[in-house]
Amino acid sequence: MVRFLLRRIGLGIIVMWMVTVLVFGIFFLGGNEQSVARRLAGRNANPQTVENITKRLHLNKPLVVQYWDFLKQLVWHHNLGYSFYHGEPVSKIIKEAFPITLSLALGAAVIWLAIGILSGVASAVRRGSILDRTLTFLALFFYSMPTFVLGLLLLFLVYYQLAKRGIRIFPGSGYVPLTQDPLKWLESLVLPWLTLALVSAATYTRLTRGSLLEVLSEDYIRTARAKGLPERRVIFRHGLRSALTPVASQFGIDLGTLVGGAIVTETVFGLPGLGYTAVQSITNQDLPVIIGIVIIASAAVVVANILVDIFYAVLDPRVRLH
């Protein structure tokens, strides 16, 4: 198990290193060093200003040197650099945005797991019934629904229609920290949670249904039924327990991805989390910020992948050999 862990973590570190090379390559190979400085200097800047900015931000150094500086800062000092725009440390920007993304991701995750697993079980237990067909269609419907369409429709149908009638329950956009006002925090997140949860739950409904149906055809389920266990116990204790393994691994990876920023949901609802900040800094060509977010987001995915693998290895010792 220790060897498996070390190997898996080693691979994770290699992937992270490749990620840093990749983001650096994307942003600096595009012939961007001049365009960044020019953009910051403004439309009417003279060449001297552009030059000064280039120097100040070390944009004139060879790419390899810039990369090496960046990597050194990152690994040695845990420093992600400074925003080209307002000079703030990238780590500070990320620290401010992260709780917002985390609130969004965790809240939505609770809702979509509940909806997904319950509807998946209901579907599997009443296989072929009208309930099953309805749930299966709904799952496909929300699976096909683009996140931004659902978000805007919810804003229009729930927020705007209520606001028009003088009921202002949900804010149209923006975020209130939990520590500041728990109720307002909840209100600001209900619609984003619902959006993210509905589009994600569909995958879990389908996964739970398929997995549970497979498990329920196993011999040990027949044994459990034969020895007279109540059906509820057979399904939840014996069936669902093993059927949830693929669900758990999907969950780990989905959550890992979302913790790095729910780009679309945050943009639609104006929540200044990591995803929203990433889109903003891309529009502003604020390279250190976008590079920092990409690295943090990739790290979240890598860690989630490792956790999922460990989870599998604990459940099934054969996995460790591969």
Next chain:
Amino acid sequence: MSMSGAITSEVGEFLPDAGGELTPEAAAKIEGRSTWQLAWRKLRKDRAAVISAGVIVLIVLMAIFAPVFASITGHGVNQQFRTTGLNGFGQPVGPNGTFALGTDDLGRDILVRIAYGARISLLVGVVATLATVALGAVLGLIAGYFSGIADSIIARLIDLVLSLPFLLFAISLVSVSHPGLFIVIIVIAVFGWAAVARIVRGQVLSIREKEYVEAARSLGASSWRIMFVDILPNVLTQLIVYATLLIPVTIVLEATLSFLGLGIPPPTADWGQMISESETVYQQAWWFLVFPGAALLITTLAFNILGDGVRDALDPRLERL
């Protein structure tokens, strides 16, 4: 899950009137059917899939005949009708006799723009999917067949690409390139191939040990011939299933990129972009959000239902669970 590919094709229909022995005439009626014929028969009986296929045909026709929509209504795709298409306050007008689905914030005809937008969605959906599947299939074949160093490199690349936050990388890459159709397709293929390659690689690892591959090798067939003539057809059904289900994913991705302002640049009519433009005025002009949104949803839903049907038809082992 193992998939040995071509399913026994000599399945004749059971003839109840044949009694114990087959008459020569009845025997002549028994014909061999290929995987494809069997799948086609099964798919035709799947009502939801047939309806979805019909919807997709309609959307394709709408895309092809988009100029007809323009000439019948007399509204060009980028033509702004500032007097008839906008009301006294400069707001979009709702569905009426002149503008069947209303107008957008610039007084353009939404119906005509939806018809033209279908071209972008379908083009990106199909071309990006083909590019993704082709790239993934070739790299997966190479990795699985040659093993050794090629496999190590490709397998690590698969790991890398699969652990990237896809959308974040996509918008990063798009932002440093010239915006447009081409880069959107490239980005989707560059970040999408790994999932295909992983499936193909796994299949090839088991197929290459089969006797018929050994037979081909003994006959002196080259590696490339074995890969593409002997092995590829056996993963084809899975590739087709994957591709059908990938089309709606790429359509949504393209729309998402355009929604974020990083896809197809204006004034080209594009569904994602229309929805993005509606963000500021949809509270007064619901049609600007609802109709492009519905076009997008109907398209992806139709492809997903058809994809499920194709999967059920092509993979008999996956009993309709």
